[in-house]
Amino acid sequence: MSNNLRIAFRFLTARKRSMLMSLAGIIFGVGFFIVTQAQTSGFEQFFIKTILGTNGAIRIEDKFQQTMFAIAAEGHDAGASKFEVAADRSARKYIKGVEDPSLIMEALRRFKNVSGLSEVVEGGVIADSSFKNEAARVYGIRLEDHLAVSDLALQITRGSLEDFRRSQQGLLVGSKLAERLQLRVGDSLIMQSNDERRRYRVACIYETGVGDIDRIRIYMHLGEARSLLKRTSGASFIQVALFDRDRAPQDAVQMSDVLRHGAQSWQDREVSWLNAFSALQISAALTVSTIILISGLGMFNTLAMLVIEKTKEIAILRSMGYSRRDISQIFLWLGAIVLTIGTLGGWVLGASVTYAVSKWPIHITGIFTAETFQVHWSIMHYVVATLSAAVVVMTAAVIPARRAARLEPGDIIRGTSQ
Amino acid sequence: MATSSDIALRCENLHRYLGQGEGRVHVLRGVSFAARRGHVTAIVGPSGCGKSTTLYLLGLLDQPDAGTIWIREQMMSNSSDLERTAARCEHIGFVFQFHFLMQEFTALENVMMPMRKLGRLGEDEMEARARGLLTDVGLGDKGHRLTTQLSGGEQQRVAIARALANQPAIILADEPTGNLDVKNSAVIFDLLTRLAKENGQAVVLVTHNPDIANRCDEIKPMRDGEFC
Numbered sequence: 001m002s003n004n005l006r007i008a009f010r011f012l013t014a015r016k017r018s019m020l021m022s023l024a025g026i027i028f029g030v031g032f033f034i035v036t037q038a039q040t041s042g043f044e045q046f047f048i049k050t051i052l053g054t055n056g057a058i059r060i061e062d063k064f065q066q067t068m069f070a071i072a073a074e075g076h077d078a079g080a081s082k083f084e085v086a087a088d089r090s091a092r093k094y095i096k097g098v099e100d101p102s103l104i105m106e107a108l109r110r111f112k113n114v115s116g117l118s119e120v121v122e123g124g125v126i127a128d129s130s131f132k133n134e135a136a137r138v139y140g141i142r143l144e145d146h147l148a149v150s151d152l153a154l155q156i157t158r159g160s161l162e163d164f165r166r167s168q169q170g171l172l173v174g175s176k177l178a179e180r181l182q183l184r185v186g187d188s189l190i191m192q193s194n195d196e197r198r199r200y201r202v203a204c205i206y207e208t209g210v211g212d213i214d215r216i217r218i219y220m221h222l223g224e225a226r227s228l229l230k231r232t233s234g235a236s237f238i239q240v241a242l243f244d245r246d247r248a249p250q251d252a253v254q255m256s257d258v259l260r261h262g263a264q265s266w267q268d269r270e271v272s273w274l275n276a277f278s279a280l281q282i283s284a285a286l287t288v289s290t291i292i293l294i295s296g297l298g299m300f301n302t303l304a305m306l307v308i309e310k311t312k313e314i315a316i317l318r319s320m321g322y323s324r325r326d327i328s329q330i331f332l333w334l335g336a337i338v339l340t341i342g343t344l345g346g347w348v349l350g351a352s353v354t355y356a357v358s359k360w361p362i363h364i365t366g367i368f369t370a371e372t373f374q375v376h377w378s379i380m381h382y383v384v385a386t387l388s389a390a391v392v393v394m395t396a397a398v399i400p401a402r403r404a405a406r407l408e409p410g411d412i413i414r415g416t417s418q
Numbered sequence: 419m420a421t422s423s424d425i426a427l428r429c430e431n432l433h434r435y436l437g438q439g440e441g442r443v444h445v446l447r448g449v450s451f452a453a454r455r456g457h458v459t460a461i462v463g464p465s466g467c468g469k470s471t472t473l474y475l476l477g478l479l480d481q482p483d484a485g486t487i488w489i490r491e492q493m494m495s496n497s498s499d500l501e502r503t504a505a506r507c508e509h510i511g512f513v514f515q516f517h518f519l520m521q522e523f524t525a526l527e528n529v530m531m532p533m534r535k536l537g538r539l540g541e542d543e544m545e546a547r548a549r550g551l552l553t554d555v556g557l558g559d560k561g562h563r564l565t566t567q568l569s570g571g572e573q574q575r576v577a578i579a580r581a582l583a584n585q586p587a588i589i590l591a592d593e594p595t596g597n598l599d600v601k602n603s604a605v606i607f608d609l610l611t612r613l614a615k616e617n618g619q620a621v622v623l624v625t626h627n628p629d630i631a632n633r634c635d636e637i638k639p640m641r642d643g644e645f646c
Contacts, residue, residue: 003535006534007520010520010523011522013522014522313518313520315518316519316520318479318503318506319477319479319512319518320531320532320535321503321504321506321507321508321584322503322507322535323499323500323504324503326535408479408480410474411480413479413518413592414470414471
C-alpha cells in the first residue's frame with residue numbers, strides 16, 4: 001500500500017460522522033441511479049421485445065413509384081461525360097400493398113441480416129359470435145413463416161397451435177377480442193367481409209400484451225384470408241425478422257431503395273414510445289444524480305474541514321519531506337477511498353434493490369402486459385453511475401487537496417497560517 | 419578549527435521580513451551561522467528576536483528574503499520547493515515544542531513515517547530501525563500505542579526518535595523542552611544530545627531555558643534579529 005494511501009486511510013477516521021454521511025449519500029445515489037435505470041430500461045426493453053414479437057423488426061408494404069427525378073448532366077470534358085439521375089424521396093406515388101410477394105421475399109432473403117419473412121394479407125371484418133359482433137382485423141398468415149418472425153407461439157394463452165395448424169377453419173383470436181365476444185377455444189365464430197359470411201372455429205386465444213392488438217387482431221390461414229377478403233394475389237405487407245435488430249433503420253432504407261417498396265423499421269414505427277422511454281430514463285437519471293451531487297457537496301465540506309483540522313499534520317508531513325504533491329495526493333486518496341467504498345456499496349444496494357423490484361408483483365396492461373416490475377440488467381448502468389459519482393466526488397476532493405498542498409509549513413508552525 | 423567537511427549547515431547574511439504593508443517587520447537582519455557535526459548549538463534570546471524564524475529558514479521550511487543557506491555544501495536558499503522538500507527528508511530532522519505527532523498513528527508508525535517517505539529501507543528494515551530508535555529513547559515497549567495514549571514526555575521522546583529516523587546530518591529543535599517539567603526537560607535534552615553526538619549530527623536548538631543552553635557546546639545569543 002502506498003504511504004500516502006495509508007495516511008489517507010487514517011485521516012478518514014478523523015471525521016467519521018461526516019465521512020459516513022457523505023459515504024451513505026454516494027451509496028444511495030449510485031444505488032438508486034442503478035435501480036431507476038434498470039427499471040426504465042427494463043420496461044423499454046420489454047416494450048421492444050413485445051413489439052418485435054408481434055409486428056417484427058421491419059415491415060415491407062406499399063409499392064411506390066418515383067414521380068420526380070433530379071437530373072444532373074455535365075458537358076464533355078476531355079472525352080468523358082457524366083449523367084446522373086437522383087430520385088427525390090418526397091416525390092413518390094404509393095400503390096397499396098405488395099404486388100408480387102414471392103419476388104420481394106426472394107430479394108429480401110439476400111439481405112444477410114434477415115432471419116425470417118412472413119407474407120401477410122390483412123383486411124377488416126365483422127366478427128360475429130353467438131353473444132355479439134365486433135369489428136376486427138384479419139391477418140392471413142402461413143403459420144410456420146409467421147412463427148419465424150414473431151413470438152406468436154409464446155403468446156398462446158389457451159388452446160393449441162397444433163389445432164390451428166391442422167384445421168383450415170381455425171382462428172387465433174386476441175384475448176381482449178375473445179373476452180368481448182365471450183369466446184372460448186372450440187367456439188365457432190362467423191366472419192363477415194363484403195357479402196361473404198363464413199364460419200370458423202377458435203383454435204387458440206393469444207395475448208401479446210399490446211391492448212390495441214389483442215382487442216382487434218384475428219390470425220387465420222393465408223389461403224382462407226385471401227378467399228374471405230377476396231384478394232387472390234399480392235400481400236398487404238411482409239413482416240421481416242432480423243438477426244441484429246439494431247440495424248433495422250439502415251436495412252429498411254436499403255430494402256426500400258432496392259425493392260421500391262416502403263420499408264419501416266420498428267424504431268420508426270414506435271418512435272413516439274421510444275422517445276417517451278428515453279425522456280423517462282434521462283429524467284430519472286437527472287433526478288437521482290442530485291443525490292450524488294448533494295453527497296459531493298457534503299464531501300467537499302468534509303474535506304475542506306479536514307484540511308483546516310489537519311493543518312498541523314500537513315506541516316509535520318511537509319517538515320519530514322512530504323512534497324506538495326504528496327499532500328495533494330493524500331486528500332485525493334481520501335476522495336477516492338470514499339468513492340470506491342461508496343460505489344461498491346452502491347452497486348450492491350443497486351443490484352439488491354433491482355433484484356427485489358424485479359420480483360415485485362404489479363399488473364400493467366396497455367402498451368404491454370407485465371405481471372412484475374420489468375428490469376434490465378446492464379453493466380452500462382453501473383458504469384454510468386460510477387462515472388457520475390467519480391466526477392462529483394473527485395471534483396469535490398480536488399479543491400481541498402489543492403488548498404492543502406498550498407499550505408506553507410513554516411506559516412503553520414509559526415502559528416500564522418490563515 | 420572546523421574543516422568544511424565538519425560543517426553540516428551554514429548560512430550567510432540572512433534577511434527575513436514578515437507581515438505586509440505597514441505591519442511589515444524586518445525580523446532577521448543579516449544572520450550568519452555555521453553548525454558543526456557532533457556539536458550542539460543553542461540559540462537564545464527574548465521572545466520575538468527571530469530565533470524560531472532563523473530555525474525555520476535553516477530547516478528550509480521558509481525562504482529568506484536575502485542571504486544564502488548551504489546544507490552539506492549545497493546551496494539551498496535559491497532551490498525549488500521540491501529540492502528543499504527532498505533535502506528536508508534526507509538531511510534534516512525536526513523536534514518542535516509541541517511534539518506534533520500524528521494522532522491517528524502509533525508511536526512506531528510515527529517514527530517510520532520519514533523512512534517511508536525516503537524509501538531507502540524495506541518495510542521490515544524500517545520497522546526494525548524504528549523499534550531500535552524507540553528503545554534508544556526508552557519507549558521500546560510502547561511502540562504499538564497511539565500517541566494520544568502517551569504522556570507529554572513520552573510524546574516528545576517519540577518526536578526525537580522520529581527526527582533521527584532518516585539519520586539526518588542536522589537536527590533542528592524549537593524549544594524541545596519548553597512544554598515539559600524540569601525532570602523531563604533534562605531527560606529529553608540528554609537524550610537528544612547523546613544520540614546526536616553518537617551519530618555525528620549537528621544539533622541546533624532554540625531555547626529559553628538557561629540551564630539547557632549552558633549545557634550546549636556553543637551558545638548564540640540573539641537580539642533584534644541579529645546574533646550578538
